[in-house]
Amino acid sequence: MLRYAAFTDDPSGGNPAGIVLDAADASAAEMLAVAAQVGYAETAFVVSPLHERRVGLRYFSPHAEVPFCGHATVATAVLLGERHGAGTFTFDTPVGAVELTTADGRASFTSVDPLVTELPAADVDELLDLLGLRHDDLDELHPPRLAAAGNPHPVLVVRDRARFDGFTVDPLAARRVLDAHGWPATITVVHRREPLVFEARNVFPVGTITEDPATGSAAAAFGGYLRALGLVEVPARVTIHQGRHVGRPGLLIVDVPAEGGIVVTGSAVPIG
Structure with missing residues (x-):
């Protein structure tokens, strides 16, 4: 181990x-x-x-x-x-x-080729209720979607930094939502800092964990989301910051080509 x-x-x-x-x-x-x-x-x-x-x-x-x-x-x-x-x-x-x-x-x-599909309105309502957010908290330029590049991730983009920083979630309720929909990984909540710079929070209730510090599969899915919705001019390089909210900051570099899989890059170091 x-x-x-x-x-x-x-x-x-x-x-x-x-x-x-x-x-x-x-x-x-x-x-x-x-x-x-x-x-x-x-x-x-x-x-x-x-x-x-x-x-x-x-x-x-x-x-x-x-x-x-x-x-x-x-x-x-x-x-x-x-x-x-x-x-x-x-x-x-x-x-x-x-x-x-x-x-x-x-x-x-x-990644494998990403797939981005509509997120039903009822699912969006359920996720917003789970996170204590409102429809007008969402960035209208980045609509909710279900994005997959290995795992399916519901994607919500929050417009206001304070609302993004401030949402909380009941881990038991989040686990029920994930299991009910057959989503095996995270609920991806994103805030756009700059045109190609984002910060992500990924809800993932397992064991003692509620929020994942850095999620490569969600980063790949988000790259596919940006391409599918025409939100970046491809090829594009996107930077995603994650982990600040749980005291483990990390950095993910996402290269979005014109077609095919999304490339995610990061460092890794031994622990202990």
Whole structure:
């Protein structure tokens, strides 16, 4: 068991991930139990030996298996780069093959092709009620959507910085909403600081965690959201700050090409 913080150069920042390098013989129940014991948002399990810089990866939160986890992917890639040399890797994940490049303690992954769909009005109402927000708190230039680049994330963009900073959430109520909709990851709430600079808060109630410090899959989904709605001129590079609200600030760099998967880049460092 190894522990890395992703999307940061500081072990006390970013999003901590567990990494198990030899889980080929572990059952899903065993991996879930380990993830619950670790207590991080996700733990990555290498389920096939490294062969020609390719491995199989599965992800578990303390609550359930997660189809894809960006911060644990970045952390695992940085670790493998340290042990086997910088360069490219391929991770076979439950959502498909994910290509990565590593260098100097950083890793970039290319997501699967994103999918962005309408978020039904009833779902928007439910999310706003959960967060204690109103319709007029939303940025009219960034409408609510369901965006997926591995995991589906409902996306809400809040116009006012104070309202973005001030919302709170009941974790039990949030878990009921996520489970009822079959959303395995986070509720993504974003505030636009500048045209290509955003701050995100990702509601993710698992174990003792209510809010995820840095969410790579949500960053990829948000990149797909921006492209699908024509909100950036592609190719574009977007910066996302996350984790300030839970005392673990991190930084995610999102490259949005004209087509195909979204590229998410971040650093990772060992914890302890």
